[in-house]
Amino acid sequence: MGFNGQVLVGRGEAFTSALNQFWNWEEEVVEAWPLRDGWHAVHVRTPAEADELEELAEAADGPVLACEVFESTTGHVRGISAAGYWEAGLNPGNAAALRAWTTVNEQVGGDLYPNGTRQDQVEVERLTAQYAAEFDAERPGTIRVAIAWAAQSGLNADAARVEEVLATSWGSSVQQGFLALLSALGISSA
Numbered sequence: 001m002g003f004n005g006q007v008l009v010g011r012g013e014a015f016t017s018a019l020n021q022f023w024n025w026e027e028e029v030v031e032a033w034p035l036r037d038g039w040h041a042v043h044v045r046t047p048a049e050a051d052e053l054e055e056l057a058e059a060a061d062g063p064v065l066a067c068e069v070f071e072s073t074t075g076h077v078r079g080i081s082a083a084g085y086w087e088a089g090l091n092p093g094n095a096a097a098l099r100a101w102t103t104v105n106e107q108v109g110g111d112l113y114p115n116g117t118r119q120d121q122v123e124v125e126r127l128t129a130q131y132a133a134e135f136d137a138e139r140p141g142t143i144r145v146a147i148a149w150a151a152q153s154g155l156n157a158d159a160a161r162v163e164e165v166l167a168t169s170w171g172s173s174v175q176q177g178f179l180a181l182l183s184a185l186g187i188s189s190a
Contacts, residue, residue: 003072003175005030006047008056009065009187011039011153018059019044022052036188053080063153065185067178074098075174077181079145083152086145090177091170092135093128100127139166146185155186 008019023029023044030043047068048056057064063081067090070076075090089095104124105112112120143163150157161184170177182188 003069005043005045006066006068007178008042008044008048009035009039009067009182010056010060011037011062012060014062015040015060015064018056021059022048022056035182039187041182050078050085053078054085057081063149065149065182065187067181069174069178070098072172072174075170075178077178079149081149081152083148084145086142086149088139088142088146088166089135090166090174090181092167093132093169096131096135097124097128099131100124103127139163142166150185153186157185 010016010018019025019029019042023046028045030045032040032042035041048066053064053066057080063079063083065077065079067078068076073091074094076087076095077090078087079085101112101124104116104120104127107123108116108120112124116124143159143166146162147157147159162181165177165181165184168177168180
């Protein structure tokens with residue numbers, strides 16, 4: 001079983017204070033560690049939804065980055081700042097497959113596991129290809145907003161490296177991909 005959870009990244013005391021408004025530090029925070037230049041990363045048990053991330057960014061009075069990880073194989077990254085909202089998948093092939101499986105599972109009323117019918121499997125394969133193509137088509141726009149997010153955050157992002165990280169298959173090491181993304185965005189570990 002791999003890593004599951006959400007890692008939130010923000011800057012300064014305002015971010016830490018805002019976290020305390022949304023999560024009980026004693027019960028909900030698994031781990032916290034400092035990053036360079038006043039940035040912090042926090043692993044929380046209960047993932048924040050998009051609207052909660054917006055509230056967190058507002059309370060923190062600054063940019064927030066979140067990465068929800070599933071079984072160390074798929075990561076859903078979301079960034080929120082005054083520059084806008086952006087999201088991307090780490091391990092795009094796995095992200096497309098997970099989204100397809102979730103879609104078909106909802107269509108069949110939650111009865112897809114463990115195998116489903118052959119028709120269900122064909123639909124998952126079709127949707128996986130469709131979603132992978134959508135992710136590829138969306139990537140340039142995502143990178144533009146991610147770079148704007150970084151610039152608004154006072155960071156010097158490397159657009160080519162961000163693109164490389166988002167297009168790479170990280171296998172069962174999505175956490176490593178997220179750390180590479182932080183570095184590409186200009187947030188380095190301490």
